[in-house]
Amino acid sequence: MIEGVHFVRKRLAGGISRWYVYAWRGGPVVMSADGRKPSLTTEALERIASARRDRDAARKPRPTTIQTLIDKWRDSSEWSNFTPNTQKTWGSSIRAIEVKWGEVPLAVFNDTRMIAKVVDWREDRKKTPRAADNGVTVLRALLKFGVQRGDLRINVAEKIAKIYVNGQRAEIIWTKDDLDFFEKAAGEKDRAVYEAVLFCSVTGLRREDLARVTWASVGEFAIVKKAMKSSRGRRHFATVPRIARLDAVLELLKVRSRVSGVDTVLVNPRGRPWHLDTLSKEVARIAKLAGIVHIDVDEEGGPPRQRRKHLHDVRGTFATYLMTETDLADAEIASIMGWSVEEVTRIRRIYVDDTARQIALGKRIARGLTPR
Known part of the structure; x- marks a missing residue:
């Protein structure tokens, strides 16, 4: 029996x-x-x-797959610390990862041969380069989560480069002419949109912080706000020193009509806090009307290429104000902006040092042409 x-x-x-x-x-x-x-x-x-x-x-327990790691990630405190905007932006990339790798056993990603597979996946999506790069970025973050928790030994996406040629934007800023053209295109009807751009130019705040900073965060010498974006898993404070330009803009914004109980420095035309996507779309719309673009010069002699400037690029304008109107060192400016020192140095070279040299050269030429 x-x-x-x-x-x-x-x-x-x-x-x-x-x-x-x-x-x-x-x-x-x-x-x-x-x-x-x-x-x-x-x-x-x-x-x-x-x-x-x-x-x-x-x-028999099913092998741990990429899908089970994604589920664990979404249930983690690390994911909950991401801003709703980041969760929304990364959502489409996670769905792409689920379709491609969801049922693949996690152990497969401990093999370095998977690096080539991930690169091939990126190349298969190169017709939409930003989406392809975002997919690798999210996969890299997911695998990093797996390594930190002992589910993986290596991160095969760690050193895979981007293919989006417009991905590096640190050297793009809004100039004084850009701000003037934008103000003219906005007119009185879209004055609140111009004020948002102007406020960004004198604070360097990221969009999430820009739209959410309150008057309670405005101190005598600085604006101090807990940053919406985390860095290395920790939520830091966005601290903006008060320069003369900022003081003038704050005085302007104080008189903006707002709904009772609304304490945000910036408000939309209805006196309410800006919705983040709406703010970005409105800035992009008016910038297009104003013809605000960045010109890329091909160092190999090819034709110049135009790129549209975004709200995020206004942050660089604030960096130039810190360079020209304060005695802060590049390392101190980098700390304020959340950039590397190299990025700050590049901005200084392109928009401050070169401009100063050109002005000095123009003055020398003018003196040479003026009769003595």
Whole structure:
């Protein structure tokens, strides 16, 4: 007799006993017979063996996959610390990862040969380069989460480069002419949009912080606000020193009409806090009307290429104010902006030092042409 097989007798009308044989208690019926307690037939034995194999296979834990790591990530405090905007932006990339890699066992990603597979995936999506790069960025963050928690040994997406040629924007800023053209294009109807750009130019705040900073955060010497964007898993404070330009803009914004109870420095035309996507779209719309673009000069002699300037690029304008109107060192400016020192140095070279040299050169030429 096979251990665990369960026999159940049921008495039928007329006093006949019917026996039901189960592969195990609570398992499937593998045979039945009337009369005396039956012996197991060959067919019943085969059914018992098959049922137990199916049971054991179902009990065997499924291999950990990319999907299970994604589920764990979404349930983690790390994911909850991301801003709603980041969660929304990364959502489409996560769905792409689920489609491509969701059922792949996590152990496969401990093989360095997966680096080439990830690069191939990026190349397959190169017709939408920003989406392709975002996919790798999110995959990199996901695998980093797996490494930190001991589910992975390596991060195969860690050193994969971007293909989006416009990805580096630190050297793009809004100039004084850009701000003037934008103000003219905005007019009185879209004055609140211009004020948002102007406020960004004198604070360097990221969009999320720009739209959410309140008057309670405005101190005598600085604006101090807990940053919406985290860095290295920690939420830092956005601290903006008050320069003369900022003081003037704050005075302008104080008189903006706002709904009762609204304490944000910036408000939309209805006196309410800006919705982040709406603010970006409105800035982009008016910038397009104003013809505000960045010109890329091909160092190899090719034709120049135009790129539209975004709200995020206004941050660089504030960096130039810190360079020209304060005695802060590049390292101090980098700390305020959340940039590297190299990025600040590049901005200084392009927009401050080169401009100063050109002005000095123009003055020398003018003196040479002026009769003595």
